[in-house]
Amino acid sequence: MSGPSPKLRVDKWLWQARFFKTRSLSAKLVTGGHLRVNGQKVAKASHAVSVGDVLTFPQARRVRVVKVAALGERRGPAPEAQTLYDDLTPEEKPVPKAPGSDGKGRPTKRDRRNLDLMISSRLED
Template sequence: MSAPSSPDQPTEARAKLRVDKWLWQARFFKTRSLSAKLVTGGHLRVNGQKISKASHNVALGDVLTFPQARVIRVIKVAALGDRRGPATEAQTLYEDMTPKEDPVPRGPGSDGKGRPTKRDRRNLDLMRTSRLEE
């Protein structure tokens, strides 16, 4: 249950939250300064618009697109948090719309057994030389 808004704080201010603070509360970044650095670097889009100010406000239903590690994340804001709580609480703040990627196929001959054998290595070399000769 949320506390009633005080007279000096309009209800409109409660419906929005700074984007850097929201990314930090939703645990996409370890520190708030890291999330602010992503935003000021121009790597964040809110509803398709590039945002370069960490003070930009996000509201319920906004779609955020940003890189995280080697993945482009697409996130829909489902709730605005009051604090940076545990991960289970943070996961309720958003809906992940990131498209699932196909797993990377394994190399030929390895089949998950570690390094290729001498025979596998010779076969690989033969395949490579036959491609070059064509």
């Protein structure tokens, strides 16, 4: 018979896994009610997570879904932090650009002159 599985505060784990720059930012996300652990909303930063839990939360205009693979002992470098979770976030399809927009923005003065020359040459013909 094995003992209880080790657990860690969810705000601390999110900080150690480098999803948030500070622990207070991760706590603010949790207390704001924006985190789900295994599909259940969590409102306390002291909620304990263990290996195998699935976390769902918003980050940088997208929803992240991660599975806890390990509990960290410290906030180490990024390669070490990436070993703490498995990313289950579905890939987003790229949004096509608006038709007729080449991404250049407004035409420049040179573009307008060339357009005027082209229009005037068509009118003369």
